[in-house]
Amino acid sequence: MGAHTILQAALVITMNPTQPRAEAVVVDAETGTLAAVGSLSQCRAYAPDAPVTDLGSAVLMPGFIQAHDHPVPAAVLCEQPAQWIAPFVGFPTWADVEVLFDRLRRQTPTGHPLLFNGLDRLLLSIPMPDRASLDKYFPDHPVLIFDITGHALYFNSRATALFGWTNATPPPDTPDARWSRRPDGSSGGVGYETQATLMALGAFLPGVVPSPLTNLGAWYSTLARNGFTAVGDLGFISKLRAPMEQLAALPGCPVRYSLYQTTYDPGADAGLDFGELSGMIRRVGYKIWMDGSPSIGTAAISVPYLDSARARIADVPVGTAPGLSVLNYTPDQFLSLIGQFVDKDLQIATHINGDAGIDVVLDGYQQALAAHGLTGTDHRWRLEHFSTPSRQQCARAGELGITASMSPFQSLYWGDLYDGVIFEPSYGARWQPYRDAYDGGVRPTFHNDGYLSPPLPWLNIQNAVTRRSASGAVHGPEQALSLHEALEAHTTNAAWQQKRDHEIGSIEVGKLADLVALNTDPYTVDPARLQETMQVLGTWLSGRRVDLDGFMESVKEVAHRFDQALVGGVRPHQC
Template structure:
């Protein structure tokens, strides 16, 4: 037997592999796990073997983030974007306005400024970001305020001029540019195509090298993440990502999904990349965000001060971004080529529509291991999960909604029945679906332990429990942040569990979450993160 480069021992080891339960040692050579077991693993020790003493800490497979936006999130590490998120720096409206004032005063004359994280639900009291107000803040400077969900933004005249937008500019497919009664642009833009129409020229121009993306990946590694997706990847980012990996700055594996476009094609080959980076799919959006009012539901929003602050009318109902025919065309263009499809959807009507589209595509082009995906799944019903399971569809849940917006969902937007049953994790598991959890960063910061705690307890920040019958077990929650998302990303053969032959993508936690009350998981620190046996983060 070859000797190991390192042997981990001295603490609990959670393998997430039923074939290797509760080992005491694991051995690693050339970045891969070569042995998992008891004292016999020590037979792999050689003269140069490093014995890694966990010191009572707990070893797990590295966390896998199935739905995030690293090439968008990297903007938070540039000097053009100011963080005003309620979940990070600005919990109140006063904090937002004070931060904006300081940032505009400090920015060089004429330089664009993007404020990310505006949220009238979690930051009540914010003014209406009208075109006149934004023009007053910066008549010569492009200014954009990006709503925290990422599905809505407001821009001033200088920003629209910078992007070449005019009253005659047509709406991009899947998005829209808001206009007043006279047909004039208001500066308000919806959905990724609309937001990128005004913000893209600024963001793509600001990111020319891999440094910001390296910082973003380092922040993921600090949370124990070793693999992530990019749900909305732009071909314009390929040179940046290539430089990241060529210069050995990467600390996280990436599996990316290119945004669907009106061209309905990608120039990237289906077989591409390596174990560090691959494009594996195409991303599409059925509807928008519950915090904006544009999700496709069979039920109305409540009539509350909060929905009034969102600008929603009486008994407001959201809508879809695409017709059924458009979705059929998009999926019909990419899926027969072999691409996996990942579809953003919150509303129950939207779920029905995309499942109809998926069912039609599967009938025309059967594929036993397609792993077609639904993303977020806020209002998805138990019956819809059962239908998805029959079709072989998998789901990634934005369970962090329960923690940050749980009270808002029940009291302000949808009521106890609809809002309280948001992201039905237990119903999904009962239907036989392999689920994952995600943070959709930059919407909320990466926090796998908080995701798992939210799914196990279904507690909001105030301690309210939403639909306790939808709680899941700790083991199920760990699987939803490790092996399940690895499987969704077609990477279960190299990551997601501590199994011989897989990469030593590992995380060491200060405490064993199985032995700690989930209410206290926020206090569990990440001690070390490893990618292929090499530390990428050390506390």
């Protein structure tokens, strides 16, 4: 028997239905796994010579899992010196944003680029920014602003020069990069979808973010401080391998990393073997984007946008239902794309918000599974966001063995608008229908989508249990989950969804000792006050308490070797 340590807590919530509660765990220090779980006396009997660390009144749980994230964009857009201007992080009105614009315009040297993230046209009730309006705010600085949805970006004339465009003329449109244009063919100052985002970010990074790897370490630290011990990257490209692998190899790295490679990445069909690091970094699937966002009218939804003042000023297509017109791929193209990357050991994950598009994705999945002999297998293909499915679509997904990662931040921050202002209440009130998804057998998980919303697991859980928006209004109460079901979304379900349930997600003998210490038992807390009550006291990875200061020192020591790779990793890719 190797070296062991014992962690004792006021309560251990295991998320293991066969042993839901305990008071201590034994950690095998050599393997980082749990050797025993039970009472303190049982753990001492198993390892009589092991030292005991008494955590006092703390409550231990399995570390939370962020099922869907974008760590690299989040690192450079949500950490300084970029400016995060979302309403829920300190900019509740357009006037607040304009004050920041004015200060930065005066303080920033002429010609120096400025990068903003999180502009929310719906909540701020503003028209779409464009090249002309941004030229008025910033005549002397290249400016790039990311929409809160992650599916649109806004920029001024000086930015087009930074992009390298001749006469401010954008390249031809593709399914993953579309551009607004003036009558003369030059840019209108708006871009849409992922490749547009990556191109613009790649152009701005060198002049804005001194050390992208340091920012990435800071994002990992933010995840850890909020209780996460594992994260899924739903936008990996092969040029990011070196820096992501280096982070995973650093002593004290606080999170495990599961990657889903984009299908447009030129290196997507190459093997990815991380060897001895596979416990910390591994590829588990591929990612496809099928539609955009409901907040800018690019989600494939079946109902029309209401003709409201808020909808009109935000430039969504009032009176019309986008339907399949906004899909990035036709059904045949989608099926062909799946066929290029299908693998019995890897997942397919598809971004799809709207119910009309969900039908197309489910049809494609069903045909692809049958064509490749995977029907009825443990494939765990994924639906990302899954914002507006019907109860029947949830049941169909479950029958096909498909899982969904849902977005509580949508119903939390925009629920008041979706319910009756932007859409009919019968449609908008059930936004993010957790109960239908859970009952349908899709084993839903929760996420914050990287740079779209702060990674706050307790706020996600609170919304799922109460169905309360940020204003306190309740929308679709019949779609609420129990606290235990909501906790599963960030623990056992998320581990299963990433095909890591044999390693993480619950506190069980043989699994990795990835743990989070909390200030109190969440089952004793008013569900409406979970976010304000629950505190993270620390996390453990493989039984070792995470030292974020030490981790960041390690990051800074190697950052100079990998910063350029991160910059290159967000440049456009030409097939």
